[in-house]
Amino acid sequence: MSTGPLTGKTVIDLTTALAGPYATLLLAGLGARVIKVENPARGGDTSRNNSPYVTADGLSMRRTSDDDMSVSMMLRGRGKESILLDLKRPESREVLRDLVREADIVVENYSAGVTARLGIDYASVRDLNPRLVYTSISGFGATGDHGDRKAMDTIIQALSGVMMTAGEPGDPPVRFGLPIGDLVAPLFAVIGTLSAVMHAERTGEGQHVDVSMLGALTSLVACEPFDALESVGFPLRTGTYVPRLAPFGTFRAVDGWFALCGPTDQFAEGVLRAIGRADLIGSADFGTRDARVANADRLHGLIAGWAAERMLAEALAALHANGAPAAPVRSTAEAVRDPDVTARGEVVPLVHPKFGHFDGLYGSGLPVVFSRSLVDMSAPAPQLGEHTDAVLSELLGYDEQRIASLRGAGAF
């Protein structure tokens, strides 16, 4: 039987909310053993208390029983083990130190300064395990002094410039509907973590891996030479259309929208043919890329006029028959049900540990198809503290008496 490519690796997961837990979710999906440490004093990860919940009767705005689980936790907790540790207590920190000795990786996304105050930052635990890779995800990075600047996704989006890349010049800022600040940092955190594990395997040296949400998102912004484009006269915000790539934009058919993208001569000819204007192929106004850019408004107007009288399926069929790149603008509900996407496991059904799957409840898969290795994003999320005893006895070798004594002392 095949296993995940990270089989044999153990991750101590000190994360909460979205950015950190998404990183460890990916590591779990790739086959690592992820032990999620939750704070009993606060009811565990804050995601456990995000409405809505899955109950025996389906979705509910409010929790109705101890078995209910938030959709957020069902998504982000998949394939992880949950143990309780109140890290404000010295007994609990001692347990954590034992866990770190057994681990390959620690991932944390505490607010700045918290791990140092608790004595569980990289400097405090590195001597326990010289090969340890210790990954921190924070709003602004572990370097510099950021005081108590908060790092919610919308704050990161605002600072990164992405809000000024969508919409048209003069429009208000446009917030991306995906929490892209929360989602991009963990991808870089996983890249950094795996790279550092490879380094540790080659050299025996662990290290700290420090990823900033703002830096991660800003680096993506800097993948496009927006400055250079603007300085030579290409505006940054172009709304529905992109004149410099004309024909390029989203167009409204009778029953829905489609996106179209035909910057080359070949694609543009296909578009003109599809809209019944083969007469314009090779014309002075539309025959070359420069001409199409100069006359983009007219070209887009012709396409919009044609689309306005056609059903979406008819418009797309005509464009595809003529080799023009075009696609329907789908809702998220349609997109996550795409049979090709679900067949590849890029989106998977969510399963409640007790109540099973409810129709229509989907979650992220791990969008990598390996020819040999297994990826698994189908395991349900744990209930709070479900694995405390098992991890302490099996991984750490604590006996029943020691576990009972720790519990009695309030360690968990």
Added chain:
Amino acid sequence: MSTGPLTGKTVIDLTTALAGPYATLLLAGLGARVIKVENPARGGDTSRNNSPYVTADGLSMRRTSDDDMSVSMMLRGRGKESILLDLKRPESREVLRDLVREADIVVENYSAGVTARLGIDYASVRDLNPRLVYTSISGFGATGDHGDRKAMDTIIQALSGVMMTAGEPGDPPVRFGLPIGDLVAPLFAVIGTLSAVMHAERTGEGQHVDVSMLGALTSLVACEPFDALESVGFPLRTGTYVPRLAPFGTFRAVDGWFALCGPTDQFAEGVLRAIGRADLIGSADFGTRDARVANADRLHGLIAGWAAERMLAEALAALHANGAPAAPVRSTAEAVRDPDVTARGEVVPLVHPKFGHFDGLYGSGLPVVFSRSLVDMSAPAPQLGEHTDAVLSELLGYDEQRIASLRGAGAF
């Protein structure tokens, strides 16, 4: 001296345009040796022919000399070696096979079916190197039959549902201003590649790693339980404000916009204090989260009215002084110049191999700060075919006569 965590790994880079080259750019930044194979018949990677160019006199819409280089290539080619190979010729494919024998990783993003036709798909080369990790990035994945469906970023955005997550209900689709379809797939491709290399090091087994742009982006969409939220009455598109997290939104001050996010009692109190309405703290209408959600329009109106008469700096100072999470909405030009971000190497100056750096020309860094390993995104991009002779003689051990004979035969 420290080195990158992927030091010692060799990548054969068969990618063009954006998604593939961004993946190999990250591998190069992490210390791998990346050998970019370019087609002499087409002037190499299409990115070399994207306007604008950097010339001896700065940015220009048109190329003015052979030394000029497109900004796209300056960004995406950093730290790579460039060799020429016309893979339609059998002599060139033989050279490629020799390269594959020496490599740890191949990355390609050809259109569907092309690698098989050329005889350089994973099935055709795996026997040359059983430990090889062969990564493909495509629009819709290597499984299934997608015909000649095109996979430009805007097509992927349309299909993934992201265009319907921004804006307000009833608005036209909103295209993200970042080419997020092109940028997210390579992050997953790097994660898959590194995971597969770890598997190969453990087991001696290479494999194919298959990443779809549509699947990668749709998996991010599925990180948010949009369906579940809608089914319990939280609309998907909420535009500037998010009522269920009120106070939450972007607000216009006299001289600019700011984002604000205060969903908890503590943050909301800070906001009320900042806007001079401490009298509303604990009120029936705004004292609890449920009350604020129910009265979100009024709450947002109060904040907007306060902001409208204040300078941005003054508004932010008042919010921060009261512990309310808020930040200016920055332009991309401001964001990529953030001194914290550039100090961490998350954005770096772009350097032309001959003309150096021009003020204001920035590119993506690698947003991971390692405590031991070195990351380097500062090396300039190669000119087309700059390393052909060096790679063939040093890595493959070809003698001068053999190289001359291959050149004579049109292999490069």
